[in-house]
Amino acid sequence: MGTMTEATINGLFMGSLYGLIAVGLSLVFGVMKVVNFAHGSLLTICMYAVYYLVMKANWNSYLTPILVVPLLFIFGYVVQSKIINPVLKREFELGGGHAVILLTVGMMLVMENLCLLFFGAYYKVAQVPISSLTLNIGNIVISVPRMIAGIVSVILIFLLYAFLNKTDMGKAIRATGQDREAVRLMGINDFKIYNISFGICFIMLTLAAALMIPMYYVHPSAGKIFELRSFVIVVLGGLGSLNGAFLGGIIIGLIESVTAQFLSATTAEFLIFLVFILVLLLKPNGLLGKK
Amino acid sequence: MSSKKVISLVLIVMLMGMLALTGCSGNKGEAPNADTAVGEVKVGVLLPLSGPVAPIGVTSQRGYELAVEEINAAGGIKALGGAKIKLITADSRGDAKIGMSEAERLIQSDKVTVMTGAYQSAVTYPSTQVAEKYKIPYIVPSAVKDEITQRGFKYTFRTCPPMGWYTKAQVDFAVEMGKKTGKPAKRVALVYENTDWGQSAATAWKVDVPKAGMEIVLDAPYPATSSDLTPVILKIKQANPDFILFTSYTSDAILLTNGIAQMKINSYGMAGGGGGHADPEYMKNTGKNSEYHYDLCEWSTDVGKPGVKETNDKFKAKYGVDMNGESANCYASMYVLADALERAGANDPEKIREALSKTNLSTTNAMIMPNTSVQFDETGQNINASLIMIQVRDGQRVTVWPESAKNPDFEAVWPVPKFEDRK
Incomplete structure (x- = not known):
């Protein structure tokens, strides 16, 4: 019974972390209608940034966002405006085409290989004091970094939701996602909104990276594993829907953690994709997706 | 016309090749390379x-x-x-x-x-x-x-x-340690990555472990590219084994070892079989958590x-x-x-x-080599060939088994100290 509770708690925590990683993907798709295949390698870059700040400058992992978030927001803003936007513009003018998707695949390959080149194919684990901290309630052991990651992820997703719904900027971002042409007529620079959205995607990934570093290894392909999860989560919850990404994350986290207790971890992996296919067949827009 | 020529040419060459091959096999029966007066x-x-x-x-x-x-x-x-x-x-x-x-x-x-x-x-x-x-x-x-x-x-x-002896050596080791210390392992957990390599190890374990009178209390295959191995670690905790056998690559070995230490899952011993557990990256990234881990391998520079x-x-x-x-x-x-x-x-x-x-x-x-003599059976297999078990001690891999090849400065620690009692 204790193990079941532990598995459920772990599933919830990991699920909300998955959700946090997936919201960026969902946001970029919702606003720009771009499927970003570089999402995983963006996460890898954020993880390396946090890792080196923790290991070389002795920062506390949870404080690193103070420096890394602005830096990577700017990085994301520039990448969008200098690399993605020109291709997007051409696509809008010529109509159709899938050049942007190929561009993101290209970016993924470039970034992964740059990581290999600069950081090597080594596994890097930041062994910080909090990594091995646990909370014991009765016979239930809860890993503290996981708990922090889970709770903070929920708060961050809520904050992003509030930002998108309550602030003018948020409303502009949502409006751009709904109708780019109409937004232009209202005097909003749609490409600037794209830049900001991509920057926000980076912010969410950096925060996720700061939460993950105390408990996870960094490797040039570390983000890839989470990227695959993110795609499943986003499609499951509904493309472009933040609530959907959160719900999808929780569902995947629970399936992964709880079914592995009854069956095996291999079966859990299979179940995740089975659920994914079923949702696609029965509810093609995802659980919370709009028609 | 010319393409036909090419094809017929190829056919001729192939036929010649086949003739040459049959010619070769006609050679058998003699020992053409024999030479008794040589430098x-x-x-x-x-x-x-x-x-x-x-x-x-x-x-x-x-x-x-x-x-x-x-x-x-x-x-x-x-x-x-x-x-x-x-x-x-x-x-x-x-x-x-x-x-x-x-x-x-x-x-x-x-x-x-x-x-x-x-x-x-x-x-x-x-x-x-x-x-x-x-x-x-x-x-x-x-x-x-x-x-x-x-x-x-x-x-x-x-x-x-041969490959088949690896899993058996791991089991033999546990049995011998049990006899030596009076703390025999009875409950064994099998934790392995779910591709070809891990599955063939598991198939062999499932024969060797029961044969040695031990019970398999957990059979846990997992995908090596999992984003979270906590579910597997929780299963190990639930099964409460005395002896845990692993077949892992590097990243999963790191996550499992660190997770087990964090959850303070105590057993008499945990043994890997090369792969991730033998990777220097593994030791670097697990630090103290891999202390006392066993790993089966063929040779080490400290073989005694x-x-x-x-x-x-x-x-x-x-x-x-x-x-x-x-x-x-x-x-x-x-x-x-x-x-x-x-x-x-x-x-x-x-x-x-x-x-x-x-x-x-x-x-x-x-x-x-760790074996004490070389003798071939009728199949040509050295029947005395042996593997060694190393244990991580103070961040170094030291040979602790078999008795004939162990590092004279170290004794195997079995059961390993509880996580709570380690510094």
Whole structure:
């Protein structure tokens, strides 16, 4: 019974972390209608940034966002405006085409290989004091970094939701996602909104990276594993829907953690994709997706 | 018209090739490479010296070279009037087909009287077949595929343990530790990555573990690329095993080891079987959490047997790196060959085969390996071949088992200290 509770708690925590990683993907798709295949390698870059700040400058992992978030927001803003936007513009003018998707695949390959080149194919684990901290309630052991990651992820997703719904900027971002042409007529620079959205995607990934570093290894392909999860989560919850990404994350986290207790971890992996296919067949827009 | 010409030309060439092949097989029955009055014994060495496995090919070659240098410097093969051993190396490029044709070339044009190689099982398997056809003895020092010695071949001799012995050695180790300390492991957990490698280990464990009177309380395959291995760790905790067996790659081994330490899951011992657990990256990234972990491997520089340290020092002085399992295997195999040559008294493949099959060697530097003697059974397998168990102590891998090969400065710690009691 204790193990079941532990598995459920772990599933919830990991699920909300998955959700946090997936919201960026969902946001970029919702606003720009771009499927970003570089999402995983963006996460890898954020993880390396946090890792080196923790290991070389002795920062506390949870404080690193103070420096890394602005830096990577700017990085994301520039990448969008200098690399993605020109291709997007051409696509809008010529109509159709899938050049942007190929561009993101290209970016993924470039970034992964740059990581290999600069950081090597080594596994890097930041062994910080909090990594091995646990909370014991009765016979239930809860890993503290996981708990922090889970709770903070929920708060961050809520904050992003509030930002998108309550602030003018948020409303502009949502409006751009709904109708780019109409937004232009209202005097909003749609490409600037794209830049900001991509920057926000980076912010969410950096925060996720700061939460993950105390408990996870960094490797040039570390983000890839989470990227695959993110795609499943986003499609499951509904493309472009933040609530959907959160719900999808929780569902995947629970399936992964709880079914592995009854069956095996291999079966859990299979179940995740089975659920994914079923949702696609029965509810093609995802659980919370709009028609 | 011209394309037809090309096709007919190709056909002609193919036919000629086939004729040549049948011509070759017509040769069998004789021992064409026999030569009794020689100044040197030609040994054909087949190794992957280019391609992705080239580093291991090079390291193996160094093992052969060092041994041959020593044997020749000590007066060569005395029964052959001080004949020197001469290595003739061929590059298999890690490819079975090239391995076969290179073996053919070594035997046919270089006239070697004995062969050795080829590191990879996939190359060793077909190239031993070539040697069998020409009746040339073939010493296999490091290829582990079980079937290599299961084809009724008379000319294949394997000095290292086959794959099937690995899982058994892990179980034997646990049984022996239990007897020695009075704390026998009864509940065993199997934790393995779910592809070919892990599954074949699990299949073997499921035979070996119950046979040793232990119960399998957990059978946990997992995908090596999982983003979260906590579910697996929780299952281990729930099963409460005394002994945990792993087959893992590097990233999963790191996550599992750190997670088990964090959850403070105590057992008598945890043992890996190479792969991730033998990767230096693993130790670097687990730090204190991998302390007291066991790992089964073929050889280590601290094997407590005479000649190991001296040989490794010589090797390091010559090549700048420590010996590893492959180079030690190849090194030792040359001493097995030298012994057979002395007893054969002739540079004749048939006599060498005869001598090899009667090997009962427990001296010379062939003994830098963990086994205490070399004897081949009728399949050509060295029945005394042995593996070692290392334990991580103060961040170093030290040999603690078997008794005959252990590092004299260390005793195996079994059961390992509880996580709560460690500093």
